[in-house]
Amino acid sequence: MASSVMRIGCWNVNSLKVRLDHLAQFLQAHPIEVLALQETKTVDEQFPVEAITQLGYQVLFHGQKTYNGVAILSRTPARELQRGIPGFTDPQARVLTALIDNLVVVNVYVPNGQTVGSDKYQYKLAFLQALNSYVQTLLSQYPQVVVLGDFNIAPDDRDVHDPKAWEGEVLVSAAERQALTQLMALGLTDVFRIFEQKPHSFSWWDYRGARFDRNAGLRIDLILASQALGSHCQGCEVIVTPRTWERPSDHTPVVARFSR
DNA sequence: ATGGCTAACATGGTTAGA
Numbered sequence: 085m086a087s088s089v090m091r092i093g094c095w096n097v098n099s100l101k102v103r104l105d106h107l108a109q110f111l112q113a114h115p116i117e118v119l120a121l122q123e124t125k126t127v128d129e130q131f132p133v134e135a136i137t138q139l140g141y142q143v144l145f146h147g148q149k150t151y152n153g154v155a156i157l158s159r160t161p162a163r164e165l166q167r168g169i170p171g172f173t174d175p176q177a178r179v180l181t182a183l184i185d186n187l188v189v190v191n192v193y194v195p196n197g198q199t200v201g202s203d204k205y206q207y208k209l210a211f212l213q214a215l216n217s218y219v220q221t222l223l224s225q226y227p228q229v230v231v232l233g234d235f236n237i238a239p240d241d242r243d244v245h246d247p248k249a250w251e252g253e254v255l256v257s258a259a260e261r262q263a264l265t266q267l268m269a270l271g272l273t274d275v276f277r278i279f280e281q282k283p284h285s286f287s288w289w290d291y292r293g294a295r296f297d298r299n300a301g302l303r304i305d306l307i308l309a310s311q312a313l314g315s316h317c318q319g320c321e322v323i324v325t326p327r328t329w330e331r332p333s334d335h336t337p338v339v340a341r342f343s344r
Numbered sequence: 345a346t347g348g349c350t351a352a353c354a355t356g357g358t359t360a361g362a
Contacts, residue, residue: 098361099351123361125352150352151360196362204360236362255362290362291349302362334350334362 089318090342091116094305095326096193096234096288096335100124100155103333104135110326111139116339117159118184120191122234124153131155148177154191154233156182162189170221172214179215181222187313188226190219192233197254205254208236212263220270227312231272234335235306237264239274243303245284255302272308275340276320287322288335296327307340316342 093116097103100121111119119141124131126147136143136157146167147153154177156162165188166181168174178193192215197208222229237260241247250256268274276285286301295301309317320340327336 102351123351196360198360198362234362253362288362293348295348304362331350 088344090118090187090344091339092118092120092189092230092232092307092342093323093337093339094120094122094191094232094234094307095337096122096305096333098123098125098333098335100126100132100153102331104132106326106329106332108135108139109329110323110337111141113325114323114337114339115140118187118189119157119337120189120232121155121157122153122191122193124155125150126153144180144182146177146180148175152177152193154178154180154193156180156184156189156191158182158184160184169211169214169218171217172211174211178211186226186228188222188229190222190229190231192231192235194234194236196236197260200252200254200257209259209263212260212267216263216267216270219267219272223270223310227310229272229310230307230313231267232307232338234304235264236304237261238302238304239264239277239306242283243286245286245300245302250302255304268308271311273311273314273317275307275309275314275317276303276322276338278314278317279320285322287338289327291334305335305338307338309340309342313342316344318343
């Protein structure tokens, strides 16, 4: 790659079709090298390849009807390594892994879990366990790995606008946080926390109740880097601006910058 | 206060998100 800097981002767009203009605006302002999208909500047959190409990106995608769907945009060619998690049969399109130069990009849209103890919560925990095994295998094969996307887990109370109100709830419950801790224990760093950050930095705000205006959000969109990659991280920030645009996604992009 | 917003699918009202 010509550039000495590699910028990698993630963004839950909550429907790619609705958010195409915002994606173009964002990439114009932040012409990053790799962007992992979640909740594209688009079947592969209808994926807007042409629109993405016109933005100057190549794209891999793994979608389904109505729900979920993930895509990886890149300036340089990406090779698809895996759709979904090996050995974890799942009709929901939530994981896509690509090899871009020497970098393994694991784009994840972790299940929401709905409520603690529900069937969807159990599915979320099973998903995270399967993801753990998968990432462990990848880390044994490749030094440079980034696992990024919508984790639907706020790592700790700094990532929650009102920890008391959220205590024990889905997205912050002990079992979810433990699953994330176990994933990171494989050798992944939440690069956002390498750096000093403004307090109350969040990546998602509920559409309801003017929560964005009150900054009543959570940080649930994460960029986790392997040691070999993370040691080259030069910065990480949440890009809040797209949340101020008309008809926004409820999530904002997160971007990390790496030297090469 | 189990409401409240948004999107998909459908074309009214349900499902799901987080």
